[in-house]
Amino acid sequence: MTISGVALLAICTLLGAILGDLLGMALGVKANVGGVGLAMIALIAGRHWLVRRGMLNEGIKLGVGFWAAFYIPIVVAMAANQNVVGAVKSGPMVAIAATGTVLACFAAVALISRLSGQVETMDEIEAREGALTPKLAQQDGLGSVVR
Amino acid sequence: MITQAISHALQVNALLTAFAFVGLVMWLSAALSKYLTMNRVHGSAIAIVIGLALAFWGGTMTGGKSGLADISILSGIGLMGGAMLRDFAIVATAFEVDVEKAKKAGLIGAVALVLGTILPFIVGALAAAAYGYTDAISMTTIGAGAVTYIVGPVTGAAIGADSSVIALSIATGVFKAVLVMIGTPFIASMIGLNNPRTAMVFGGLMGTVSGVSAGLAATDRRLVPYGALTATFHTGFGCLVAPSIFYFIVRAIV
Known part of the structure; x- marks a missing residue:
């Protein structure tokens, strides 16, 4: 029910x-x-x-x-x-907070990906799996996207 | 007479009016996303920006503090976007979380998630303080908004923030999501975003499912499910820690 x-x-x-x-x-x-x-x-x-x-x-x-x-x-x-009229008075705070956040997080992604060493890229994985099961790999990639 | 009948019907059925109105906004946003930005900017982000813009318009029209909901025929927007239905719908999104899939993300996903909640919170709270919002409630709410545009208002409502501060937290989160959507393809090669593991780290760190999925789709469609896997936990985790641990830490410091 x-x-x-x-x-x-x-x-x-x-x-x-x-x-x-x-x-x-x-x-x-x-x-x-x-x-x-x-x-x-x-x-x-x-x-x-x-x-x-x-x-x-x-x-x-x-x-x-x-x-x-x-x-x-x-x-x-x-x-x-929301009381956006009241919020607008704070000026560019929103842009500064958001930009600062995104830059800090991009930097952290770069740092973690460097620290964790070399891993197989998507192209390499697909080249390897493609040799075995070409259709399955394709479906897995796109099928989940649509969901 | 006809206008009277229409406005009577709209006011009596306020919630239905809100559904129809928001539906139109969503439809318009989807069209704008498709034809104006070539799907670069997710329709949901455009819709939220339109929502904020309409709240500004409503606020200037009526001089009230509740945005569009102060306009009598649109009072249903207040019920639809109020705390009750909002929390109800947000909790519902957790139903799609699969515990087995969560284990796949592993330790590195968890580290990214924790870092992706702490870093934005600190940056957001500091920006808030720099612009004169030095009380613990406002700093926490805006910091939470920098995590995602959901965590901000949920936290703000939970700890009793002012509506204008909640509006700022939503705007910060949406701005962040849009930056992620647009910026990701340009920065992807610099941060090594070409494999599933980095995509999972990326999802955990950036949060905002809409930002991550649109940004990754523009970079490499195959990475989307990996980024979305960790990003889905972001809002839940943020809603758990921002109005609790983070709030207490900020309160202790301020």
């Missing part, structure tokens, strides 16, 4: 909200401490449990999947709700 999926999602989200509030109270802050993250962990655990028992049916997937697909539109609505 589709409602099972929606209910599962609702239970996990509520559980996260409650745990987050409790954690906030325990730590003495007026905040929901990590509630969304905790809810996600609950949902992943719930899914794992269902899969192991063979109870993950199409209805449950549809109930959760619909809301997952709805997330970007909801984020757009959220963005349309």
Whole structure:
């Protein structure tokens, strides 16, 4: 049933909200401490449990999947709700924060890839696998992209 | 009379009006992404920018603080984009996380993920402080926005940030995602982005699934699934640590 999926999602989200509030109270802050993250962990655990028992049916997937697909539109609505007039007054902070972040992260990728030494490039992997199973490698690359 | 009937129907069915309105924005963004940027910039990023621009327009029109939601026929936007449905939808995205696949990313993916959350947070929080947002709540929210445009508002709402600060955190995250989308192909050879392992490191460090998948697609389509694999954990991890550990650290320092 589709409602099972929606209910599962609702239970996990509520559980996260409650745990987050409790954690906030325990730590003495007026905040929901990590509630969304905790809810996600609950949902992943719930899914794992269902899969192991063979109870993950199409209805449950549809109930959760619909809301997952709805997330970007909801984020757009959220963005349309904010006090942007107030935010614009801060000037170029957004550009500086974002550019600084991207540069720092690019540098970290370069550093990690240098430190971890030589690895097979995508072209080399495909040349090797292509000799064995040409079609499979092709599908694996593109099939996952479409998803 | 007709306009009265229309505005009555739109106001009574506020949430449905919001669905239709956001649907139009999404459709327009997809078209802009395809024809104006040749799919370089992901439609979702364009849609969020349009959302922020509309909030600015709404704010100047009404003088209110809730962007478009202050316009009476669009009040449903406030419900659709409010904390309840937002958290609901964000949690739902975790359902696609496969524990077995997560293990494939391994230690290097985990290191990239942690580093990719800490580095943006520090840069974002410092930028916030430099522009006069020196309280712990604002610094944490804008720092979280530099992680992804989801972590920012989720964190801001959780710790009680001002709406204008939340708007800044969204804008920072979207700006970052767009930079990743556009910049990745140009910088790919410099950072050794030509193999699955670096792609996984890249996904973990850059975060933003839309930025990573669009950036990698423009670089080498075959790398997308590897980058997306680690990037999917980014938002969840950020939502877990930003309004908790990171907030406490910032509060202790400030």
